[in-house]
Each structure stands twice: as structure tokens, then as C-alpha cells.
Amino acid sequence: MKVTLRIQRYNPERDSEPYYQEFIVEAGDEKERILDLLLQVKWKFDGTLTFRRSCAHGICGSDGMRINGKNRLACSSLLRDVNFKKPIVIEPLPSIPIIKDLVVDMSDFYKKYEAVKPYLVNNSPPPEHERYQSNEDAEKLFESAKCILCGCCTTSCPSSWSDENYIGPAALLKAYRFVFDTRDEAADERLDVVDTPDGAWRCHTIFNCVEACPKEINITWHISKLKKRLAEREM
Amino acid sequence: MIKHQYDVVIVGAGGAGLRAALEIPEGFSCAVLSKVFPTRSHTGAAQGGIGASLGNEEEDSWEWHMFDTVKGSDYLGDQDAIEIMAKDAVRAIIELEHMGMPFSRTPEGKIAQRKFGGHTRPEDPNDPDSKRIAVKRSCYSADRTGHVMLHTLYENCIKQKVHFFSEFFVTDLVMSGKSCAGVVAMDIATNEIHVFHAKAVMLATGGYGRVFRITSNAHVGTGDGFSFVYNNGLPLQDMEFVQFHPTGLWKLGILISEAARGEGGILLNNKGERFMERYAPTVKDLAPRDMVSRAIITEIREGRGFKGSDGTSYVQLDVSHLPKEVLNDKLPEITGFARTYLGVEPTKEPIPVQPTAHYAMGGIPTTVDAEVTRDKKGTKVTGLYAAGEAACVSVHGSNRLGTNSLLDLIVFGRRGGKAIAKFIKDAEFPPLPEDAADRTIARIDTLMNSKGKEKVGALRTELQEKMMEKVGVFRNEKDLTEMTAEIKSLRERYKEVSIDDKGKIFNTDLMEALELGNLIDTAEPIIHGALVRQESRGAHSREDFPNRDDKKWLKHTLIYKTDGKPKIDLKPVSITRFQPKERKY
Amino acid sequence: MYNHTGSRGSGAPGWVLQRITGVLLFVVVLTHFFVMHANPASGHTYAAVLARMHDPFWKMFDLTFITVGLWHGLNGTWGVFRDYKMKPAVSLTIYGAIILSGIAFWVLGVNTILSF
Structure with a gap:
């Protein structure tokens, strides 16, 4: 079956601004990955088409892009997940600088992630065995620890669009991951980072992040838990 | 061309590279080069767990772990190295936990463990010769163990302010006489060539799964490190041993972890028979990977497979009889894969699977301290180290057991890091050849x-x-x-x-x-x-x-x-505790 | 580029107050509608309303209503505006307008309530 991809192209060496180009590709069935169709374009029609990809099954987080107006991973979106009767529109993640075609500059995203001190801090001498933690407490972290840093959430968030200094849902989720870890001792420092107008308070529960997250993490719920924790600390 | 000088250059930011980087002491400069952003490395795709005889769920010992690894390797693994790994495993897991890795837990709050292929204990712990039965040795975090391990190691690198060069594609080693003097890399963003002059270089470049059509490996698994070494006149070891994981998702090769069988999943042929009973009567579906892969291909060749629409054949992995909680809590990712990619509902129907190229047992020959060697006598290449899947210590011999790969990364990544830390204290920079790039x-x-x-x-x-x-x-x-x-x-x-x-x-x-x-x-x-x-x-x-x-x-x-034709040399295997026996399960 | 600006005022009090005033408003608005529009027994004539306006309980009730309502509404309005990228001058003007209108309406309301 023939499917049309309408891909946003931009090569800074050649183009003054992005434009769209259509490719007609051959898909086996509705279970074809969008990533495989992009690879087909690159390998058969136009080697200059540029995008990131690696694991091809939604765990490395390389191929976040906008497919028919929704932020998704190209490798975990199948044809049947999108309307393929019309040309499938593929664009880079919105609101961050484009490097080339579907490749975006994630450096700001990573900087925000690093700002929340995304590592366990525990300065008391460790026991000889593991630090005990109930399965219940461990499981509180699992959903947030699923994050693959693909950037789909932060670039789908209207608060991020309007305020580039907003730390964004991905970084807030990472803050949750450590603030609520019973083994961690630096919750306060981390809460200081997100307790600013550009931190957790910029989240207005719009839920775009939840809709965008390819790992189906309820990010807004996690941010709300953080806000509650901040409020408790303040009072 | 841009020149840099670092005491240490680590190529690859997966488990082994990151673990090694954490060992480089303050006061020395260290650069980690990776062709993808570190958390995109393929370590993150590991699912089932890390093997260590913690004994949190039932009695276990490092000697049993060592024996299983030796036997699993079909006696080709070097027993001195395997002993080091099995002994160090417990410490290594505890260390990961202290670094913040989120593990699944037992009711007492300890690290949870589960069964995995080829990991056994004597049925009677006091009689080492009694029948071996499957043991819970795999420490896990749902079925995202590699993912959380990779993130934990990267997080600790941020904490230690490790210097990363992300999206730098290394193209060659720089050899200076018989020592390694650095690497050449291309900055993907700009195409610029960078030469990194270093006292010590570690290759932690991962595997080569993409040599094969059906593979569980990422697109980046292109055997870069093997190529650098091979092209610089250095040997590769045991390259013929390629692990085919028995349960790759049909057509796509995406890994369906052994954890699915560890939790009770079974393999079925087109007659609905649990065929592994015939091939490995004691451990059945939890036999080592090479055996299960051969069993599947044999079933298919003898007409007991299912014909797929793409012309290839498959067998079925059935987890539908497992409790819903087990599927949701312990195997969420892989049930998700079956749903997403094949539209199969694993709680109700079996998952089509076929063997998928998974792991390189062979690789760059190293000592137990990750020092690269150049011949059968084990002569070291000054300044060159290798760890992880790229290296061949050899702990996996001719077949790796599940859970031993992540263990290999953190045990030998650390040992390599420590060896480098010792080496750079007194070493001088070797002269950098003019024609390096x-x-x-x-x-x-x-x-x-x-x-x-x-x-x-x-x-x-x-x-x-x-x-x-x-x-x-x-x-x-x-x-x-x-x-x-x-x-x-x-x-x-x-x-x-x-x-x-x-x-x-x-x-x-x-x-x-x-x-x-x-x-x-x-x-x-x-x-x-x-x-x-x-x-x-x-x-x-x-x-x-x-x-x-x-x-x-x-x-x-x-x-x-x-x-012309590649040259072959043979190198002896270290046999210390266990004499080769017939390998039966 | 992301630039962490440090802790310059937590949003926590505002966030908590918005929720507390929300709950209060729920009670106050419902009571108001019930008394003023739904329940004939509470009296909807000019005299009945005038009598209530003289009652200290209802005075307090109305003062709460106007304070809570204005704060909640204007804080929410400001929240909506802050979702848009604005030049500092525009932002300051809107913020000023919201504060000023808040004060003005509050003075007008309080003045009206207390004049009975």
C-alpha cells in the first residue's frame, strides 16, 4: 500500500526557511512503524533526510518528532495510530531550534534536566548491604523513572512555548523522581530549584505533556505531587 | 582539524564507559565521546536484570553463579575472569543501589530477584552434585533494568561533572608505535575532525548486532570498536560466537526478555506442545539462550513452527496464564511491545517470537583489568583499554547467560577505570603522530x-x-x-x-x-x-x-x-575450578 | 538558553490560596444564589434585602465574598496572561492594571457594604 509522507525539511546550509516535501513510500501493512517509513525515504529516495534514531523500540528516546500534529516517537507510532489516508505530516519537535530537518537542538532541554540535580544525594555512610526500601516506596518512583528524555512533553507544553525559561515537565518529573526517593537527602535543594515562578508554578495543568508522553507517564500528576510538597514546605 | 588533550578518553557512554568514567580521579581530565547522547546508548534496552548471588530470595553463592557461567559458556569462558565477576557481583549491585538505582524490592525491602535462563543451584544446598534447579539470581527493576541502570550511571556522571562530547563519532584510533595515543572523531553537528590526544583510551563501543537482519540491537550497534582495533593490526577474539536471543518479536527482532520465561512464560510449537521439555528436561524453557534458539530453529525446520505473513517462521511465547499483576508489575514493557508492534494481547493470546541477533560474546581481547592485549601470550597494548560488549575478557565464552551482560559492564568497566586511574598517574603522553587523522x-x-x-x-x-x-x-x-x-x-x-x-x-x-x-x-x-x-x-x-x-x-x-585471508592464532583458556563436562540441562 | 534564576519567591502561597479561595467561593456563591435567587422564604423584597445588609453576619458574608471573589478571579486572570510571552513593559502594565482594578473594586465593594 502506498503512503504519502509530508516532511518538513530544512538545511541551514541551503535553505533560508523550512519547507515541506512529499515522498510516496510503500508500506506492508498498518503495523508498519513510521520510523521504518522514514528510513525507507532515507535509504531509497533521499539520503539527505536527517533525523535521529537508535533503538527503534521506544527506549532510547532519540526519535521524538511531531507526527500529524502530535509529539510522538517515530519508532513507537505505527501507521494505524495516525491518519494515513491523507499525507502524514512529519515535523521536528516544536518550539526548540532546528539543526537540520527533524533534528532539533536539545541542549536547553538537557540543561533544565541537569538543573534539578538529577542524581541521588545521600551523604550518610552507606550500609554494607543495600539501603532498604519498601516495594511500595520503590514503586512510587517507577513511573517517573520510566522517562527516556525524548523531549516530547516539554516541547508540547504551552507554558514552555511562552516561557523559554520554564523548566518544563521533563525536568519536573525528574525532580519528583529524586524528591520522593526515600533514600535521598537533597529534597530541599531540589525543591528550591523548582520553587520559582519558572519552576513548578509555571505548570497550569494543561495536560499536553501527558498526552504527548510516549511512555504513558502521567506527568501532570507527578508535578501536582511536587506542588503539594512545595506547599507543605512553605506552610 | 581541532586538537584536544585529555588524560583519558572513553569511547562510548553505555554502561561500561560511564562506569569507567566514574573511576577517573579528580585532577585528571577525562572526556567521554559518544555518537549518541549518553542515555540513548543501547545498555538502556536491557530488560531482565543483573545477575548476583545476593541470596535475597533464596540461598545462593558466588560459586554456583561461577559454575553456571562456566557451564553456560560451554567451558570456553576464562575461569579466572569468571571468578572475579561472580565474586564481585554482590558488591557491584549494592554499589549501584547506593548510587540510587531504583530496584524492585522484596517484602523486607531488599533488592528483589527472579529466575533467569541457565542460573541454577543444587537442589540440596549441602550436596553440590545434586540435581540443579533454577535459582532467583537476577536483580531487577520491573523489565527496565538496563534503562534505570544506564540513567543511574549517567546521573552519577553528572554529579561528578564528567566531561561529555555527545554526538561525536569516533572513526579511528591513533597509534604511536606500540601504544595508543588517542582517537580521531568527527563532530556530527559540524563534520569537523577532532583529534583527541590521550594517555589512555578505553573502547566501550558496544556490539555489532546490525551485522544481521533480525536483531534486537539498536541502529547504532555497528561494531565500530571492533573495526578500529582490527584495522590497526590488533586481534579480535572469539568473534564466531554470536548470541541469538531465542525470543525476539517476530519480524522486528525486538527483545522479549527471558524474564518472561523467568516469571513462568512457556514456548509452544504449532502443535501446542511445550517443546523445551524435550530439549532441556530439567530447566525446560529456562535453558540457556543458545539451546533455546537451536530448539526453536529445529522445531521450525521440522515443520512445527508457524508460518508468518513475511515468509519467516516463528514459535509462540505464552504468558497468558500468568496473573495480571505479574504481567503489569513485572513485565509491563514487553507486554506493551507485543501490543504496540504486533497488536497481540499477551494476557489473552501467545506472542509470536523468533531468534534475533543479540550479543557479541567475542570482541577485543583484554585482561581482567580491561587492558587490551595484542597476542596469545597476553602482551598488553600500552594505553588501550576495552570493556563491555566490545571487549572479550572472556567471561561469556561461547554463550552468555542472561543477566551477565549488565554485570560484565559494571564489574569490568570499573576495573578498567581503576586500571586507567593507576596508569595515568605516572604515564606521559605518547607522542602524537602528525598523520593521526x-x-x-x-x-x-x-x-x-x-x-x-x-x-x-x-x-x-x-x-x-x-x-x-x-x-x-x-x-x-x-x-x-x-x-x-x-x-x-x-x-x-x-x-x-x-x-x-x-x-x-x-x-x-x-x-x-x-x-x-x-x-x-x-x-x-x-x-x-x-x-x-x-x-x-x-x-x-x-x-x-x-x-x-x-x-x-x-x-x-x-x-x-x-x-589476504585473515590470520588465526589460538589462545589457551583459563581453567581453574571446573573441568569441562558435557553440557546438559 | 535556560537560566536558573534562583529562589525569587515561591509560588506556593498563591497556589494554596487559589485553592482555599476556590473552596470558599464554592460555599459562598452557592449560599448567595440560594438566598438571593432560589429560596423565596429568605425574602427577595427591597426591605428584606435591606434588612440583611444591616445584619453583621451578612455584612461579614458579603465582605468575604467580595474579597475572596476578587482575589481568586484576578489571580486567575493574571495566571492566564502569564501564559503568554510579553515584553516586560506590557507585563508590568497588565499586572498594574489587575492590581489597581482589584483595589478599586474592593474599595467600592467594601464601601457599599459598610454604608448600610
């Missing part, structure tokens, strides 16, 4: 200016399909000889490759062309090793030599590139 620049110029007719995608697909067909689970002389000629012709045709993208910004077309070169470089020793080794051992199964031949082949193969 010449070979890379020439390669890139040729590709950028080539008007040849060959295309990267088509050539790569051809290589992958032929490797799958002729150097897969079962091998024979005819296929391997044909493949030897094939690889020669592919190498010739590679010279005619041209690319579409002539630009300087984020040129992935160029990168894929360079990677294809690495794939061809890596395929050659795999094929040649498989042809030379006239026996069946572990993952290497010759139809024309169906038995293990300890007299002749209880040896590691070392393979060197020459202008």
Missing part, C-alpha cells in the same frame, strides 16, 4: 566525492540478509565459504559507495556510510572465525561438526586482519 580524512573525502553507483542502504541490507542466512544459528562449511567470497565482493563494492548528502551539518548519510564500513570490517572476522572453528560449542553450531571438540578447540581464536 589522515586515514579518517581520506575516508571521508572519498565518500564525500564519490560518484559510485552503490548505495549505503541497499548494500547494508544485502550484508545483513546474507549474514542472517549463512552465519545464523546453524552454520556449515558451504555457507561460510560462500559468505567469505561474498564479504570480499561487498568490500569491493563498498569502495563504490556514494552518498547524497554533501553537506557539513549533521550529515547522517556520511555517518551511515562510515558505519557500513565498520559493519563489513566486523563481519569478516565473524565469518572467518566460524569457518575455522570446526566444532559446535555454545552459540557456534556447525551442522558439519555437531560435537564439541575439547582436544582441538578448547581454545580462544584470535583473528588478525591481513591483506
